[in-house]
Amino acid sequence: MKITQERMRRAFGFIPTVTFADGVCHLIGGFGNCGVVETDDGLILFDISMKPLGRKIFRDLREVTNKPIKYIIYSHGHFDHCFGFDPIINEIKEKGWDMPEVIAHENCIRRFEKYRMLDKYHIWLNQQQFASLKNPVEVSAHETLDPTIIIHGNDKYIFEFGGYKFEIYPEWGETDDAIWLWMPEKSVIFAGDLMVSHFPNVGNPYKVQRYPKHWALAMERMMEKNAEYLVPGHGELIEGKEKVKEVLSITAEAMYFVHDEIVKRMNEGKWFEQIFHEMIELFPDKFKNHPYLLPMYGCYEFAIHAVYRLYHGWYDTGNPTDLYPARTSDIAKEFLKVADGIKFLEQAKKNVDQGNLQLALHLLDVIINGSEAENALLLEALTLKSKVLKQKAETETSFIASNIINNGAILLQPKIKELKKKLKSQNH
Ligand SMILES: [Zn+2]
Numbered sequence: 366m367k368i369t370q371e372r373m374r375r376a377f378g379f380i381p382t383v384t385f386a387d388g389v390c391h392l393i394g395g396f397g398n399c400g401v402v403e404t405d406d407g408l409i410l411f412d413i414s415m416k417p418l419g420r421k422i423f424r425d426l427r428e429v430t431n432k433p434i435k436y437i438i439y440s441h442g443h444f445d446h447c448f449g450f451d452p453i454i455n456e457i458k459e460k461g462w463d464m465p466e467v468i469a470h471e472n473c474i475r476r477f478e479k480y481r482m483l484d485k486y487h488i489w490l491n492q493q494q495f496a497s498l499k500n501p502v503e504v505s506a507h508e509t510l511d512p513t514i515i516i517h518g519n520d521k522y523i524f525e526f527g528g529y530k531f532e533i534y535p536e537w538g539e540t541d542d543a544i545w546l547w548m549p550e551k552s553v554i555f556a557g558d559l560m561v562s563h564f565p566n567v568g569n570p571y572k573v574q575r576y577p578k579h580w581a582l583a584m585e586r587m588m589e590k591n592a593e594y595l596v597p598g599h600g601e602l603i604e605g606k607e608k609v610k611e612v613l614s615i616t617a618e619a620m621y622f623v624h625d626e627i628v629k630r631m632n633e634g635k636w637f638e639q640i641f642h643e644m645i646e647l648f649p650d651k652f653k654n655h656p657y658l659l660p661m662y663g664c665y666e667f668a669i670h671a672v673y674r675l676y677h678g679w680y681d682t683g684n685p686t687d688l689y690p691a692r693t694s695d696i697a698k699e700f701l702k703v704a705d706g707i708k709f710l711e712q713a714k715k716n717v718d719q720g721n722l723q724l725a726l727h728l729l730d731v732i733i734n735g736s737e738a739e740n741a742l743l744l745e746a747l748t749l750k751s752k753v754l755k756q757k758a759e760t761e762t763s764f765i766a767s768n769i770i771n772n773g774a775i776l777l778q779p780k781i782k783e784l785k786k787k788l789k790s791q792n793h
Pocket of ligand 1: 397443
């Protein structure tokens with residue numbers, strides 16, 4: 366299935382507000398979404414998006430209802446779900462209303478603590494993950510709207526509000542602090558990022574461990590509710606019992622598939638590289654082409670890493686050479702003593718011509734990492750690497766993967782420019 370620009374926009378939250386469940390619920394689109402339950406006693410907000418989108422979400426909310434916000438529930442502690450609180454707090458102060466109850470899992474509090482400890486690191490890595498965005502992603506957990514009602518362990522939490530019953534279930538999936546909300550009277554599930562409307566973001570290369578099998582179990586627990594509506598953390602409202610069930614079931618199936626096939630191969634004594642390439646060969650078309658499993662943000666390749674990492678240590682090649690490896694630059698220098706850099710460049714070009722872009726990159730890296738002289742050969746290698754990366758990024762649909770690859774090309778530009786200038790001045 367083709368990923369169009371329009372589909373991408375919708376997945377990233379550019380969707381009009383939808384009112385459903387007899388006018389009681391609203392979905393306000395954003396990155397991520399904000400789910401709203403409107404009762405006679407006030408509002409429940411399920412997620413409040415990220416800080417830069419706080420005003421947008423709030424404006425859209427106030428277009429559909431003026432009732433006070435009584436509960437805020439964090440589906441999990443990621444920055445795109447619980448940091449858009451400024452306009453909400455400002456309104457409460459202005460109107461002299463009571464502060465809302467804020468519900469989250471206990472691990473969400475630990476997450477905020479971690480974000481505070483690693484604040485600069487998270488800014489740095491999010492700038493890479495979101496490199497293609499115009500405004501840099503500056504995330505800080507130094508200001509948080511902290512939970513007042515805390516969910517512990519696997520305990521479900523049930524409460525009544527505005528004449529309705531609400532059930533909150535903790536899960537592991539994208540995170541260990543995930544909770545989802547079930548509203549039985551209106552048959553609505555608010556799923557958070559357990560449903561992102563494309564391939565689960567289960568193996569993000571920058572982030573800590575995620576949980577594919579638990580993700581499948583969460584999907585199954587949601588399926589038991591036989592819900593009419595499912596509000597995803599990202600993407601459009603999923604409507605109709607059959608559709609909701611189908612989307613949950615294919616996601617569970619894909620998570621079980623990647624989990625179980627890797628476990629099987631680990632039990633056969635295979636190392637990561639072999640498992641990875643076998644899994645790529647094995648990927649069934651029914652997952653590859655399913656509209657809710659498209660690799661738009663995360664992807665199947667990343668999920669393979671997630672499962673392996675869940676059960677395996679960092680020594681993943683089975684080759685003792687890799688236990689205490691030499692520096693990449695020292696290895697490359699040795700290669701260049703054996704064969705001239707020009708041979709690596711020629712071979713790289715051959716591979717580019719044959720469409721073997723990945724092999725070309727490995728060959729170019731020998732010159733780039735091993736060259737001691739700043740010469741025309743190095744310039745050519747850098748320029749070709751930048752071209753190859755751009756070419757790869759164009760065909761890469763996963764937002765995270767294409768950012769990593771494209772950002773690699775962008776980071777080469779100052780080096781290329783500087784070297785060009787240097788060589789030019791030497792020639793004069
Ligand atoms: Zn999210």
